[in-house]
Amino acid sequence: MELMVPVEGGEVWADDSGDPAGGADGLPLVLLHPGIGDSRLWDPVLPRLAERHRVIRYDVRGYGRSPVATVKYSPAEDLAAVLDHFGLTRVALAGCSMGGATAVSLALAEPARVAALALLTPGVTGYDELSSPALMSEIAKLAEAGDTDGLVALCRRTWGAAGTGEDAEAAAAMRSALPAWFSNHPYQVPDAPAFGRLGELAVPCVLALGEQDQPEVVRCNEAMAARIPGCRLVRLPGSDHLPTLREPEMVARLVLEVCERAA
Numbered sequence: 001m002e003l004m005v006p007v008e009g010g011e012v013w014a015d016d017s018g019d020p021a022g023g024a025d026g027l028p029l030v031l032l033h034p035g036i037g038d039s040r041l042w043d044p045v046l047p048r049l050a051e052r053h054r055v056i057r058y059d060v061r062g063y064g065r066s067p068v069a070t071v072k073y074s075p076a077e078d079l080a081a082v083l084d085h086f087g088l089t090r091v092a093l094a095g096c097s098m099g100g101a102t103a104v105s106l107a108l109a110e111p112a113r114v115a116a117l118a119l120l121t122p123g124v125t126g127y128d129e130l131s132s133p134a135l136m137s138e139i140a141k142l143a144e145a146g147d148t149d150g151l152v153a154l155c156r157r158t159w160g161a162a163g164t165g166e167d168a169e170a171a172a173a174m175r176s177a178l179p180a181w182f183s184n185h186p187y188q189v190p191d192a193p194a195f196g197r198l199g200e201l202a203v204p205c206v207l208a209l210g211e212q213d214q215p216e217v218v219r220c221n222e223a224m225a226a227r228i229p230g231c232r233l234v235r236l237p238g239s240d241h242l243p244t245l246r247e248p249e250m251v252a253r254l255v256l257e258v259c260e261r262a263a
Contacts, residue, residue: 005058007081009071014058014082015039017050027092027115027262029255030083031057032099034121035181036159036241037173038064041096044248045255052256053092058082060098061187062180069187076105076191083113092259094118097217097241101125105191107201115262117205118255120243121213121221126193130220143182151178159241162212170242198227204261205231206254210239210246217241232258 001018004011029049033039039057049055059066061073079102083091092115095103100122107114123130135158142150155174156163163170205228209221225233234254239246 005082005085007061007078008073010061010067010069010073012058012061012067012078012082013039013065014056014085016086017046017053017055019054020051026053026259027090028086028088029053029055029092029094029259030079030088031055032079032093032095032102033057033060033063034097034099034241035123036097036155036177037170038176040064041173041242041244045244045252048249048252049094049255053259056082056086056088060180060184062183063177068180068183072187072189074189074191075102076109079103079106080110080113089113090115092116092118092255092262094120094255095122096120096244097123101194102191104194104198104201107203108194108197109192111200111202114203116203116258117201118258119205119207119224120251121210121217121239121241122207122224123217124195124198124220124224125191126195126197127220127223130216132216148175148178158214159217162210162238162240162242162246169245173242173245195224195227198224199229201228201231204258206234206258207231208234208236208239208243208251208254210241210243211235211237212240214241 001016005014031042038059061069093103100119160170207225225231
């Protein structure tokens with residue numbers, strides 16, 4: 001079921017798979033997309049997840065089918081608003097990149113609501129070395145020149161190194177995400193720093209890093225896994241920053257396994 005969900009000063013597009021056949025035996029599962037694509041990046045794994053769980057996913061403001069932001073907003077507060085809309089008091093969260101950072105932020109802000117975390121090539125607030133100054137400078141130059149093709153090529157080199165040929169699916173996801181980078185910039189309020197608080201997380205957690213991902217992200221992911229108590233670190237040799245496209249079967253298995261570990 002697709003619908004628009006109200007959030008503070010706006011709305012976001014969301015999709016609810018409903019209960020799986022035979023009833024919902026597991027926790028509701030919420031999928032959070034990366035900043036280089038929208039919730040369609042979960043398409044390769046969604047059917048398998050929906051066999052076992054009620055699955056909800058949504059597009060962050062400005063991404064995919066969600067309207068652009070027009071007021072200040074917090075990613076974690078928007079996630080909480082989506083959970084409230086669906087009446088979800090306790091869920092498992094699976095977040096990729098930007099979505100992983102949002103999942104961690106909510107787990108720290110409202111720990112009673114989060115029963116398990118599946119973090120895929122995640123970001124995290126409060127980690128200053130996640131992006132290189134040279135990369136940010138190159139993005140700014142290409143954006144100022146209006147060079148969309150150059151930005152997509154840069155994204156592919158930086159976060160899509162596991163792709164081959166035209167890598168059409170990844171390139172299309174990245175191209176569709178670019179407008180949100182710039183429309184959200186004046187409005188997105190970063191959630192509170194989380195890196196220094198990762199030791200407070202007390203739920204089953206798996207963190208999957210892509211061995212062909214941006215080196216700064218790999219280092220961040222290793223540091224995150226070391227700080228999260230009991231976190232299972234999984235290295236995906238065939239993945240970059242888009243594990244749901246590169247290794248969907250493994251991603252689905254990891255998400256289902258960590259959900260099963262939730263108390």
